Amino acid sequence: MAFKMMFSVALLLSLWSTAGCDFFVEGVLRLECHDRYFMIAVDLAATGEVPRFEAVDGTGTYAITEHYAAKCGYSISILSLLGLVELRASYFSCHTEKGADFSFRFNLITSYKGIDAYYALNKTCSPPLPWSPREVTCEVNYMEVSVRNELPCQSGLSDGWSTLGPLDSPSTEDWQVTFQNPDERLPPMNLSQARQQGYIFDLVHDRIVFRTPYGQPDSYRTEVTGVPVEVVHATVFSRKSWVFVMVDLIAACSKDEGSYDSGYMIWGTPEALYPSLGKTQISFGLNGNLMEQAAAVQKGFIMKRYNSTVQIGIPYNAEGGYRKSFVSDGLFEFYIFDLYLKQTSVDERHEETVLWFHRNLVTPLLSSPLxxxxxxxxxxxxxxxxxxxxxxxxxxxxxxxxxxxxxxxxxxxxxxxxxxxxxxxxxxxxxxxxxxxxxxxxxxxxxxxxxxxxxxxxxxxxxxxxxxxxxxxxxxxxxxxxVSPPSFDVVCTESGIDFKLAYRSFDYLWDFTIGSDRLTPALAANRGYTMSNDSQSLLLSVPLFTHGYKYTDIGLKGFLGTFTILVRESETADILTSTIKTCLFNTTEFIMCSTNGWMTVVVDLSAVPSDERPAHFHLVNSLCVPKEVDGARVLFSFPLHSCGSTVELAKENVTYQNKIYFDTSENAVEGMTVQCMYPLASLHRLFSSHKFESDEEGVGNIIPFVETTKAVPATVTPTKITTTVAPQITRSPSLHRPPFYPTARYIKVYRVHNQPGQFSKGPKGNFQVKKLLHYA
CATH class of the missing domain: 2.60.40.10 (Immunoglobulins)
Known part of the structure; x- marks a missing residue:
């Protein structure tokens, strides 16, 4: 009951509205004649509000209200899901002109902005089927039964039956009606009293018609084979002189409201509401369209007989059904079906009884999950x-x-x-x-x-x-x-290597390091890199000979420089991948001061005239000769503590120095002074036998010099100190003669303050060793 009320409210709230009232166009208005009724369908979208109807006859106009419709044979349905209002009128309705055909006259009233508009609708229908001896219509709001008039001596009774015509005709006391139910026989009443109680009796040609709304006091409810049925049993009788006439009028209609089961709306009616010699014949459909059983089954409908009951199954998605969504703590749907059914039975007198059913069936709210x-x-x-x-x-x-x-x-x-x-x-x-x-x-x-x-x-x-x-x-x-760790795009240039990274949204997960040092703008500035970093990309230019390079295959024709950027996991610092780039470089002169104590230098002596160019070059120790010679260009590679090198200690740096000699005359020597300077803060081991450790490469210089007297290499015998170191270059120098690497004199270096007797102030205020150490 609660759902019915909710459904009615939903229908009223869902009515469409629109401007204008000129709706008489194709598809907006339909007037149709059916087997036993006339139908008017009006498009709601064209009317602005729910339209009203009036029945018209020679006596005037009559508003078709809910009560009047049930009494006079009309039913009005608001089909908001289709945007329609339908009026069905029985051929025996009150104001129908009943001649050879049936003529209907109605006023359709629409309202727009409070102004009513009236439209006259007229239609004449000829029933397409002949009338059976008894026909019962079970409409949604009333029951109607008509029987063939077989009264004897009709000519003598015609005046009496004429009083069963128009509603305002005076009744006669000759005709009375009594109602029966299983429990009692009610006292008779005359026809005028019956009309006042909502009953209609009429004589149409050769048929006697009786109509009553559902739920009248004189009707009763019962169950037939488990199906609820409403029954009204009226007996009309008259007695004139010695003639007694009695007509039994019985209307019985299934009141099953239907149930939903496994995708079908199930509705049932007793198979034998009226006496029958055999099984009843059934045809049914939706919206006033009948189908034979075989055709209905093909469309998914079900009809079966069970315990003397006819059950109709309508698939939930049947064509002609109406669907509506509904929101109530979730998304639901319900379906509405306008069932139309014809049931024919034959009694022992071989007289046909035909029942016509109109039923609006509504499913319960069904979950409609997306x-x-x-x-x-x-x-x-x-x-x-x-x-x-x-x-x-x-x-x-x-x-x-x-x-x-x-x-x-x-x-x-x-x-x-x-x-x-x-x-x-x-x-x-x-x-x-x-x-x-x-x-x-x-x-x-x-x-x-x-x-x-x-x-x-x-x-x-x-x-x-x-x-x-x-x-x-x-x-x-x-x-x-x-996700994969990022990878840089790398380009070799004449002066270094350029790295470029286009940031992805998740690249914040990684850290970039040069060795163990995190790449930051401060680190780049300190080491001489050029770095540009924004939300889109990272650009890094690494000039040649800056910290981080590894050099291999060094020769006069060039060398390979390799630079590596490590990609580490931010939280654990684990190395995930790396971008390694090796480029071939070719410079006229260069000097490399490695972290493991080697000096590698290429000098160009092209300033010396070719006819005076010596055939032999050497360092302070004349046994240390070039690794390669190509005309005016020579390559030396030697340990810092060999070949006559000297070392000078200052407050913050230590400098290793040697000289490249070549003769220009008997009394003059020209050459280049080569230096490698290391910051003391980066040194781990300074003097040991064949050992050297530094965190940073040294800074080298190549300085020309001229001496008027040849230098004589000094020889010293330093004290040997043994240390452990991991060499960081892959190639040892190859001299023309096996070089001699003497041990170094031990000197203790203090970084924080000067120790008396070991250091003295230089002319620029730097701490210096009192005397230079010379290596043979």
Whole structure:
């Protein structure tokens, strides 16, 4: 009962409205003659409000109210799901002109902005089927029975039956009616009293007609084979002189409201409401259209007989049914069916009885869940979510993504798309696409999966139309995308190596280091790199001979310089990958001061005239000769503590120095002074036998000099100190003769303060060793 009331309210709230009242166009108004009734259908969208009807005859106009309709043979249905109002009028209705044919006259009243408009509707119908001896109509709001008039001596009774005509005709005391029920026989009343109680009796040609609304005091409810039935049993009788005439009028209609089971609306009626010699014949359909049983079965309908009951099964999605969505703590749907059924039986006198049923069947509220399908293609880099099975009368109005709301349809200015597809099953779907790396998507690194977790919370707002009751459908979708550490694009230049990285949204997960030092703007500035870093990209230019290079295959024709950027996990500092670039460089002159105590130098002596150019070059120790000679260019590579090198200690630096000699005359020597200077703070081991350790490469200088007397290499015998070191270059020098590497004199170096007797102030205020150490 509660649902019926809710459904009625829903129907009233869902009526469509529109401007204008000129609705007489094709498809807006239909006037149709059916087997036993006349129908008017009006488009609600054209009327502005629910239209009203008046019946018209020679005596005037009569408003068809709810009570008057049930009494006089009219039924009005508001089919808001189809946007229609239907009026059905029985051929025996009160104001019908009943001649050879049946003529109907109505006024249709519409209202627009408080102004009523009247339209006259007229139609004459000829029943397509002959009348059976007894016919019963079970309408939605009344019962009507007509029987063939077989009264004897009709000519003598015609005046009496004429009083059964128009409602305002005076009744006669000759004719009375009595009602019966299983418990008692009620006292008779005359026809005028019966009319006052809502009963109608009429004589139409050769048929006696009786009509009553449902629920009259004189009708009764019973069950026949388990089906609720309403019955009214009226007996009309008259006695004139010695002649007694009695007519039995019985109307019995199934009051089954139907039930829903496994996708079918089931409705039943007793097979033998009236005496029958055999099984009744059944044909049925929807909306006034009858089908034979075989045709109905082909369309999915079910008809079966059980325990003397005829059961009709209507599939929930049957063509001709009406569907409506409903929001009530969820999304629901219900279906409405206008069942039309004809039941024919034959009694022992071989007289036909035909029952015509009109029944509005409504399913209970059925859950109507939406279907969400995650169609995300991680490789495509886009969330793709399909919201499906959306009923046709439900529309999407907005979408909320991680708390940010967007109206539908989407604006062209956003990066998301929403596509609607309509389907043949009266539903539609929406496909939402959002880029995985869009800022609105929550992104987190999942250590468990070693992948980037993308998360999107979606809240769809939908409404049932017509109406504005919202329904919210929420879903959370995630996508795991494997992430790889970044890789730089690298280019070799004449003066160094350039590294470029286009940032991805998750590159914040990694740290970039040069060795163990994190790459920062401060580190780059300190080491002489050029660094540009913003939200889009990282650019790093590493000049040749700056800290971090490794040099191999050094020769006069060039050398290989390798620079490495390590990619580490931010939290653990574990090395995940690296970008290593090796480039071929070719410079006329250069000097390299390695971290493991080697000096490698290439000098160009082209300033010396070719005819005077000596054939032999050497260092302070004349046994130390070039590794390679190419005309005016020579290559030396030797340990810092060999070949006659000297070392000078200052407050912050230590400098190793040697000289490259070549003769220009008998008394003059020209050459180049070569130096490697290391900061004391970076040194781990300063003097030991064949050992040297430094965190940083030294800074070298090549300085020309001229001496008038040849230098004689000094020889010293230093004390040997043994230490351990891991060499960092891959190639040892190859001299023309095996070099002699003498041990070094031990000198203790203090970094913090001067020790008396070991250091003295130099002319510039720097601490210096009292005398130079010479290596043979």
């Amino acid at each position: 279907i969400t399908e995650d169609q995300t293609d991680v490789e495509d880099g886009t969330f793709s979510i399909n919201l499906g099975k959306v009923p046709r009368d439900v529309e999407l109005t907005s979408v909320q993504l991680n708390g940010q709301e967007f109206a539908v349809p989407f604006s062209d200015s956003i990066a998301y798309t929403l596509t609607e597809v309509r389907h043949s099953n009266q539903s539609h779907s929406y496909t939402l696409k959002v880029p995985l790396h869009d800022p609105i998507v929550i992104q987190e690194f999942s250590k468990e999966n070693a992948a980037m977790l993308h998360k999107l919370d979606i809240n769809y707002t939908l409404i049932v139309t017509p109406g504005d009751e919202p329904y919210y459908h929420t879903i959370s979708v995630t996508a795991l995308k494997a």
